Amino acid sequence: MKAVVITAFGKPDVLRVETRPRPTIVANQVLIQVKAAGINRPDIFQRKGYYPAPKDVVQDIPGLEVAGVVIEVGSGVRWEIGDEVCCLVAGGGYAEFVAVDADSCLPLPVGLTFAEAASLPETLFTVWDNVFRRGELQRDEHILIHGGAGGIGSTAIQLAKAFGARVSATAGSDEKCKYCRDLGADRVFNYKEQDFEQLLEEEGVDLVLDSIAGDYFEKHLNILRPDGRLVQINAAQGKRVSLDISKLMQKRLIITGSTLRARDLSFKAQLARDVQKAIWPILGHTFKPQVYRSFPFTEAAEAHSLLENGDVFGKLVLIF
Template identity: 50%
Template sequence: MKVIEMTKPGGPEVLVVAERPIPKPAENEVLIKVHAAGINRPDCAQRQGTYPPPPGASDLLGLEVSGEVVDVGSKVTQWSKGDYVCALVSGGGYAEYVVAPEGQCLPIPYDLDFVHAAALPETFFTVWTNVFESGQLKKGEIILVHGGSGGIGTTAIQLSRQMGAKVFTTVGKESAVQPCLDLGADKVIQYKKEDFVTAVKDATGGRGVDVILDMVGGEYFPRNIECLAPMGRLVQIATLQGANVSFDIRKMMSKRLTITGSTLRPRSVEEKSRIAKNLRDHVWPLLNKGRLKPVIFKTFKLEQAREAHELMESSAHTGKIVLNVL
């Protein structure tokens, strides 16, 4: 099969086309003929050498795919050959075939093509477990989503709004404002033009927001603390501007805040399968009704993975970048 390999850790130029044997599914896995694969920030981090795959995972990049099941392990009960699925994988998505645990596969929602389906798993798994499980976002509350124009951001805006929350978001460019409003954001803050702490306090009468989803870290951390309302929850999912922070812990104590965070990739198959079941029960009906849809910015051929990574790192996109493998 054709795959994309890294010659060494580095920039997008280290991604090259190669050939490898088609993998064989273990007893609880399915083999998927990949039609499309999503591009995500963790892929770039792995390429740079700062986000190694967990033990036992493929060394190839790629955390989400869509395609056709072409083989099943001896103990697989949920899927059969010929089923169309999208799947969360721990690696190996930048290839013509990939294996996935059966519990991490989901049916392709009604009326979605393979490109849109490939953009679902990584972002929807991440948003569901962090915003609604860890963050406990409820109907009528306010969430601040940092980076509203990215794959995580566009998903969090839509899903939070569908669940009855009010949504604020930050963006870095003027061109992202209207798309975020169109997705359901109530307020879009251009962080290069205005201080998001001031904007949040002005918009809430000084109260603040109930939940913050942040992938920036660094200097954003103490500013997020300022933005939170009493009993607010900060959910950290990445540290693009640094992992070491300093803040006055008394502010957390006085407002009775909860600070939490997670990464998705190292979780067990059992945990990811549980999240997949919750998505199928609570989110897939919304997708099937057309009330949610991933935002696709641009597609590339598998052989153009380098160009796809260059676009991802430019932050010029709004929504998802996808490799069209077929």
């Protein structure tokens, strides 16, 4: 099979197409002929050497989400050859074939293309687990979402609105701010020109979905209402922060966070079931995939460059 391989740690041009053996499957797995693979920032971190795959996963083929056709089935699975599915994977998604845990697969949503379906698993699983499970977002609560124009942000805005929350978001340009408003955000702040802390401190928020950390951490403690929750999913500005314990106690705040890639298969299988039950019925209606651009898999380096430059609204996808 053809696969996009990280030939060395570095810039996008280290991604090369090579020939690799087709994966073999074991019990409770299926082999997917990949039609499309979503691109995510963790793929960039892996390419740079900052985010290695789990030990039991192929190390030099990135890719955390795919959509395609089941062509082989192992024992004990509910899928059949020919089924169209999308799936969260721990690595190896940038390839023509990938062996996956059968219980982590979801049926291709009705009316969606393979490219649209491939843009879903990583962001949907991340948002559902962190916003609705860990963050316990409730109807009529107020959530702040950073990076609203990105893959995670565009997903979080739509889902928070679909389930009745009030949404504030940040983005890095006026065009991206408009995009967030078009997705349903009630208020959007251009973080290059506006101080979200100053503008939200009086009103307050119940939940923050944060991928920034650094000096944003203290700002979040200031704007969170009593019993508020801060959920960390990345630390783009730095992982070490200063915490005022008295403020944490006085407001009864909850600070939590998570990563998804290394979680065990049983966790991901249950998350897949939860996502299918909660989100599949609203796909194409109150929630729509946001595919900004699709690339042939041979142009993976160009796709990574575009994502790193930040000129992306929603998700990028590779086509096989």
